[in-house]
Amino acid sequence: MSQLKRNTAVKKGRNQTQGDVLAEKIPLHFKPHEEEMARDIQRESARVWNTVMTIHRLFWFKYGVWIDEAMMKEFLKGRFNVHSQDVQAIIETYYECWERTRKLHEEGHTEWRYPWRLKRFFTSTWKVTGITVEDGYLRLSNGWRKPPLKVKLPERLNGLAIKQVQLVWRRNGYWLHVAVVKPALEKVQGDAVAAIDPGEVHALTLTDGQEALVINGRHLRSLRRLRNKTLRKFQKAISRTKKGSNRRRKLLAAKYRFLNWIGAQISHAEHAVTKMAVDWCLERGIKKVYIGDPQGVRERDCGRHHNQRMGQWSFGRLRDLLEYKLKRHGITLEKIEERGTSGTCPLCGKYTKQAGRIYRCGDRECGFGEVHRDVIGAAGILDLAVNGRFTLGRKLPEMVSYARPVVLAPGQGHNIKAA
Numbered sequence: 001m002s003q004l005k006r007n008t009a010v011k012k013g014r015n016q017t018q019g020d021v022l023a024e025k026i027p028l029h030f031k032p033h034e035e036e037m038a039r040d041i042q043r044e045s046a047r048v049w050n051t052v053m054t055i056h057r058l059f060w061f062k063y064g065v066w067i068d069e070a071m072m073k074e075f076l077k078g079r080f081n082v083h084s085q086d087v088q089a090i091i092e093t094y095y096e097c098w099e100r101t102r103k104l105h106e107e108g109h110t111e112w113r114y115p116w117r118l119k120r121f122f123t124s125t126w127k128v129t130g131i132t133v134e135d136g137y138l139r140l141s142n143g144w145r146k147p148p149l150k151v152k153l154p155e156r157l158n159g160l161a162i163k164q165v166q167l168v169w170r171r172n173g174y175w176l177h178v179a180v181v182k183p184a185l186e187k188v189q190g191d192a193v194a195a196i197d198p199g200e201v202h203a204l205t206l207t208d209g210q211e212a213l214v215i216n217g218r219h220l221r222s223l224r225r226l227r228n229k230t231l232r233k234f235q236k237a238i239s240r241t242k243k244g245s246n247r248r249r250k251l252l253a254a255k256y257r258f259l260n261w262i263g264a265q266i267s268h269a270e271h272a273v274t275k276m277a278v279d280w281c282l283e284r285g286i287k288k289v290y291i292g293d294p295q296g297v298r299e300r301d302c303g304r305h306h307n308q309r310m311g312q313w314s315f316g317r318l319r320d321l322l323e324y325k326l327k328r329h330g331i332t333l334e335k336i337e338e339r340g341t342s343g344t345c346p347l348c349g350k351y352t353k354q355a356g357r358i359y360r361c362g363d364r365e366c367g368f369g370e371v372h373r374d375v376i377g378a379a380g381i382l383d384l385a386v387n388g389r390f391t392l393g394r395k396l397p398e399m400v401s402y403a404r405p406v407v408l409a410p411g412q413g414h415n416i417k418a419a
């Protein structure tokens with residue numbers, strides 16, 4: 001039941017609004033008394049969860065009745081020191097979780113347990129009526145008996161409609177997960193298609209058949225390496241300490257601090273790379289983008305299980321971000337098996353394993369070369385997607401541009417201080 005926390009995500013059908021709902025994660029830097037307050041709120045939320053679960057189970061064991069969601073909401077109204085919407089959100093989470101388990105049991109997966117664990121803390125949720133914005137501060141109501149929680153709103157979220165706020169304990173600290181509505185963007189009118197070849201040295205290579213753009217990914221790669229390398233060092237050091245020791249506690253705190261910092265850096269770099277790609281597509285009226293799926297390639301090339309997993313993890317994030325951003329403009333992203341695309345000669349069709357950055361055909365008589373390998377790769381993906389196979393002697397992009405994403409360090413405006 002580790003999926004539990006995701007259940008309380010904003011439900012699309014209920015709050016229909018013009019625009020796209022975006023989840024922002026904000027780390028909080030609380031003063032001791034604010035931290036105490038946050039703990040109190042989460043403790044009360046846990047009390048709601050525990051009560052719902054206990055009543056639900058008790059009625060079943062005593063009377064053979066499962067109380068339904070509506071009745072539970074009615075029954076628990078006004079009994080807790082948190083906002084009424086938090087009580088409702090927790091009840092909804094509980095029932096979603098319970099329903100899902102029931103379905104799994106029906107399908108024969110009886111190893112899944114119904115919610116049973118009593119919690120000490122639980123994620124607290126505020127919806128529209130519990131949230132007010134005053135002078136750049138978020139004011140989160142906790143019912144009429146308790147004072148509200150005040151948090152400075154990051155500048156980038158000013159003026160946006162807020163749908164939901166959650167107080168989450170993550171990586172050894174409190175975070176706010178804020179669901180904001182970004183205004184709907186104009187959708188692309190064109191019908192052109194393009195292909196993207198994702199890579200390590202070149203984060204993304206795009207082509208529409210006429211032109212190509214190679215986006216440098218060195219900065220992103222170095223950040224990912226730093227992340228993985230440092231994380232391994234932390235793990236090693238942590239594994240040498242005793243459970244519950246002071247030393248381990250300190251190391252864990254340092255690990256989470258590092259993860260937060262590097263996470264922000266990587267996310268900035270990813271935004272810069274994907275922004276370039278999206279802008280390029282918009283300028284050309286691209287409506288559909290095919291992306292090479294490196295799954296098959298990685299399975300063959302990567303020896304070490306660990307490295308492979310890390311690589312896929314980071315690539316998946318970049319692709320998800322790209323998909324999200326393109327979707328906001330009405331552009332679809334489709335995966336294409338990229339096996340062979342960067343090694344197959346566009347002239348003679350022979351496959352040559354490539355070592356350098358410039359493509360070279362291994363066939364002596366053909367001798368095709370002088371084109372960037374990733375451009376051949378992207379053009380190959382486009383060809384496969386549109387024609388279903390490699391077309392020999394096909395036209396290659398005539399204009400190739402190279403770009404290095406501009407990455408700005410996360411500004412002070414993003415580090416918010418609690419009120």
Ligand SMILES: [Zn+2]
Binds near residue numbers: 345347
């Ligand atoms: Zn050739």
